[in-house]
Amino acid sequence: MLEKTGIVTRDRLDSKINELLSSPKRKGAILECYEEIPCNPCSTSCPTNAIIIKPDINAKPEIDYEKCTACGICVYNCPGLAILVLDMNYSESKVLFKISYELLPIPNNGDIVKGISRSGKEICDVEVVKVINGNKQDHTSLISVAVPKEHFKEFVTIKVGV
Ligand code: SF4
Ligand code: SF4
Structure with a gap:
């Protein structure tokens, strides 16, 4: 669906949102990066090392909500404009x-x-x-x-x- 319409599927988005909602702080970055691409400014710009890209630069980024402070630095460093920060509180x-x-x-x-x-x-x-x-x-x-x-x-x- 994403590839055909440019709109992320409901399931993929819900899974990202539910991960944030079930985290204790209920605020932080949502990484809408759904393809494997050689990219990592989100990870290298994060001051708390909350974004993990492993085992190599082609992997999709993952967020550690315990470390994320919702600062937004990764948001403007992502060349794909693929990151939102939400604060549910x-x-x-x-x-x-x-x-x-x-x-x-x-x-x-x-x-x-x-x-x-x-x-x-x-x-x-x-x-x-x-x-x-x-x-x-x-x-x-x-x-x-x-x-x-x-x-x-x-x-x-x-x-x-x-
Ligand atoms: S919002 Fe700040 S702390 Fe959270 S992942 Fe982005 S750069 Fe790191
Ligand atoms: S900087 Fe943006 S496009 Fe690049 S890996 Fe991170 S979230 Fe994906």
């Missing part, structure tokens, strides 16, 4: 996402923007909580957004402006 009604964003305009803290689903549809309004876009991010902004809980399994990115 952000509030009663919202999940905090950290996403990579390479389009313009870059939103500002406090903006309300459109939440976009995995199939490209506008599904909800989301609040921009924090934007980090410095030299370290190298034109890939790290944007924190608060997403209504009822949409967190579908949400994948934002649309800024009209």
Whole structure:
């Protein structure tokens, strides 16, 4: 399915989300890297060694949620834009996402923007909580957004402006 449509199958995604939900902290990175490719910036950039790629660089990355601090560094270091960070504890009604964003305009803290689903549809309004876009991010902004809980399994990115 992924290969034909570009949309990850529900089973694959649910398995990743369930792993996060069953971890004690209920926050951390979701690595949506489903193919074996020679790539490892997520692992080499992680300050806590929470991402393991073994036995060699072609293996799919795996996350150790005990070590992950949900910092988001791997998010903007992934060339495939394949990592999201989720914090399920952000509030009663919202999940905090950290996403990579390479389009313009870059939103500002406090903006309300459109939440976009995995199939490209506008599904909800989301609040921009924090934007980090410095030299370290190298034109890939790290944007924190608060997403209504009822949409967190579908949400994948934002649309800024009209
Ligand atoms: S969010 Fe931070 S701690 Fe967690 S895997 Fe990514 S870089 Fe490592
Ligand atoms: S950096 Fe991104 S594309 Fe490369 S292995 Fe890690 S998650 Fe996959």
